Amino acid sequence: MNFLHNLKFDDNGLIPAIAQDYQTGEILMVAYMNAESLVKTVETGQATYFSRSRQALWLKGETSGHFQNIKEILVDCDADTVVLKIEQIGGIACHTGKRSCFYRKIENGDIIEM
Numbered sequence: 001m002n003f004l005h006n007l008k009f010d011d012n013g014l015i016p017a018i019a020q021d022y023q024t025g026e027i028l029m030v031a032y033m034n035a036e037s038l039v040k041t042v043e044t045g046q047a048t049y050f051s052r053s054r055q056a057l058w059l060k061g062e063t064s065g066h067f068q069n070i071k072e073i074l075v076d077c078d079a080d081t082v083v084l085k086i087e088q089i090g091g092i093a094c095h096t097g098k099r100s101c102f103y104r105k106i107e108n109g110d111i112i113e114m
Helices: 002-006 035-044
Strands: 015-021 027-033 048-051 056-059 068-075 082-088 104-107 110-113
Touching: 002 035, 027 035, 027 082, 035 048, 035 056, 035 068
Parallel strands: 015 082
Antiparallel strands: 015 027, 027 048, 048 056, 068 082, 104 110
16 A cells, blocks of 8 residues: 555554544544554454554454444545544544544643543
């Protein structure tokens, strides 16, 4: 896949991947991909990430059933981050059971749940 040569993976061979709801634009999660997981994502149409804690490929939804179907993949201007425009199956992206991993905010110097 020729596009891989144009991407800037970090020293660990990873690139940040932002999962965004393709209809609403809501940011659901941020994960990392290596070349293998990105190729698998393109080939299968389902988001596959690289788990830094397990040092292994991770098909999102494999255990939870909350798969992420790819609608479009965007590359930023520096070619060091990708945005996955996805359809979130089951409506849950976060391992905590929340729709989005971004369910907290900083307010008055504290982190609070929204």
